[in-house]
Amino acid sequence: MDFYSKLLERVNQAGTFSTNSRIFVTRIEQGCAEGVLHADESSLNPNGIVHGGCLVTLADTIAGCAAHGLGGQYVTLSSNLNFLAPAQKGEVRCAAEVRKAGRTIVVCDVTITDTAGKPLACGSFTFFRVGELPK
Numbered sequence: 001m002d003f004y005s006k007l008l009e010r011v012n013q014a015g016t017f018s019t020n021s022r023i024f025v026t027r028i029e030q031g032c033a034e035g036v037l038h039a040d041e042s043s044l045n046p047n048g049i050v051h052g053g054c055l056v057t058l059a060d061t062i063a064g065c066a067a068h069g070l071g072g073q074y075v076t077l078s079s080n081l082n083f084l085a086p087a088q089k090g091e092v093r094c095a096a097e098v099r100k101a102g103r104t105i106v107v108c109d110v111t112i113t114d115t116a117g118k119p120l121a122c123g124s125f126t127f128f129r130v131g132e133l134p135k
Contacts, residue, residue, distance in 0.1 A: 004028045004069065011065055018061050021054070025065050031098035033065035039089050050087035055112055055121050058094045063108040063125035066096040074106060074127035081110070081123035091115050096125075104129045 001009075011018060011025045018025070022043070025035040037043070037050075037058040045051040059081055067074040093113050100107045105128060112121040 003071075004030075007065070007068060011061075011068075018057075021057055021061075023058050023061050025062065028065050028069045030069050031066060031101070032096065033062050033069060034093070034095045035062045035065070037092040037094070039087065039092055041089070044089065050089070050092060052081075052083060055083070055087060055092070056081050058092065059096070059110040059112060059121065059123060060125060062094040063096040063110050064127065066098050066108050067101075067106040067127040070098065070101055070106065071132070072129040073131045074129055077105070077126040077128045079123065079125045081112075081121050083121050085118060085120050087112070087114065087120045092120065099124070 008025055008028050022038040023035060025033060027034040037054060039050045043050050043054045060076055060079060094110060096108045096110045098106055099109050108125045110123050113119055
């Protein structure tokens, strides 16, 4: 099993915050990642749309995987997410790509879309390298 397959298996392990939040990472490669949020009734705010916190969690998870795909272990330093349109129940997709990777800091761009490709949110996440990933 290669590095990316092991990382994908680890982040999708049952019982983790991401999987308990119905977030599943579908692809990790060097400097990029993709995933989905399976939004259900428990994901909705009082207005009947997906809660913004669910989308931030999705974006942070997928951007973090893109950073980890560089081979280090990272923690989030800061995040910015612009909401463009309301997300509905069902599958919400996220893609993240490393924009800049330094010795200790990584900046990732994220895009969240619905299944038709309509943009729902976009932003950037900054990560700090805290060490190497366990083998």
